[in-house]
Amino acid sequence: MSRVRCCRGRPRAWFVLRPDQAAQWGLIEAAAEAARARGVAETFLWALPQVMRDGFVHFDTMGDEAVDAFDDVLFPLELGREAEVAPGFSTAILTSAGGREARNAGWAEARTSYDVGPGLRSEADIGVLLAFFRARMGAARGFRLRDPFDFAAAGEVVGVGDGVARRFALVKCYGAAERRITRPVAGSVVVAVDGIATSAFSVEAGGWVVLDVAPAAGAVVTAGFTFDVPVRFAEDRLSVARATFLAGVAASVPLIEVREG
Template sequence: MSGFHEVRFPLRLALGVSGGPVRRTDIVNLSNGRENRNARWRNARRAYDAGSGIKSLADLYEVLAFFEARMGQLYGFRFRDPLDWKSCPPHAALSATDQVIGTGDGVQRSFQLVKIYGDAGGASRRTIAKPIGPSVVVSVNGQAVAGDRFTCDATTGLVTFAAHAVPPAGAVIRAGFEFDVPVRFDTDRIDINLTAFNAGRIPAIPIQEILP
């Protein structure tokens, strides 16, 4: 991912940020009163407002300094979604069997981390490109894999098994992990008015997910 800094937006401030997934759907109203719906985006893109996490002048300066270091929209960075940041629900314990990431064929060694959101009506598959490396745990057919038998690239989310530990044909590979969202600022300008800030008006600082 070009133009990306492997640094995280201050976690303390991210906990107060508002936002979530955004989808783009075209809706055509037909003459008979029905409608056709088509997804313009295959995957959702997360959008956030960093301004909502700012509670003090010190917070405002910290975000300003981070914005300057990223040169506005130029460089992407890591962001922890306050609600969706691991392979399981936020109230659950992470497990090596959380998400299916592939099926072995006896030859393939590398598998991409993914997270599935679904129910009986349908499902959406999300590529996880910015895992927290030390958090990644893996299982093959339900059996935990020792940490020396695989590696995980924290900059791409690619899990690679050692040459002597290739999953056999038909084996189900699962993983558990924590992760960040790759994002960038969605503006090259931050308007700061200290008089308005002291009166409780927080500047809008939009952040946009970058799809891998």
């Protein structure tokens, strides 16, 4: 994390230099809010390429009543293998007259879309879905979804000890790509330090493991867990017809992953 120093009451700015430091945006956001509360005239989170790269979003809610737009409940229907899963990226591609390409990845992580409509198996399922949709106020409130194709991790390296740090973010790696896990299933997290399992830890909201004792410098901290994906309904309108359902036509119920952390 880098910052631009300033005098008291003057503008202050922070930014994240590298993609592997994306988790620091949350700390930067908290620091910026604290600076504003102390009377700093302006705070800046920059620059745009880093913000776009890491998918960071900030909503200015100072002066507004805090609202938790996420219900920590699991989607109530079993998806099965019929569900459609579509991870996506945002890549800008510039093609020259000679056919050469320049590509710029706008997101450091994939954002997954789902269609859970094909998993509806009965009229009772439709009733459960409609009630759940109303309770979430359409797209307004997020919830947990168990991805039938990707819901567990084992032996993931979540950090390396320095003798001081005790708090490590849960992640899952796909080759060189790293995915932040913010909704682990309660009771599923296991932790090891240099390959030795330990129970001396707690799990904080947002997918953070906090060890009772800081690991020694160079000690590798690994974790295994089951996790859910934070999602919301992609639309504020849900259309499910009994006639088409009885005719064997699958309804479309699109969901979209919610970025957290």
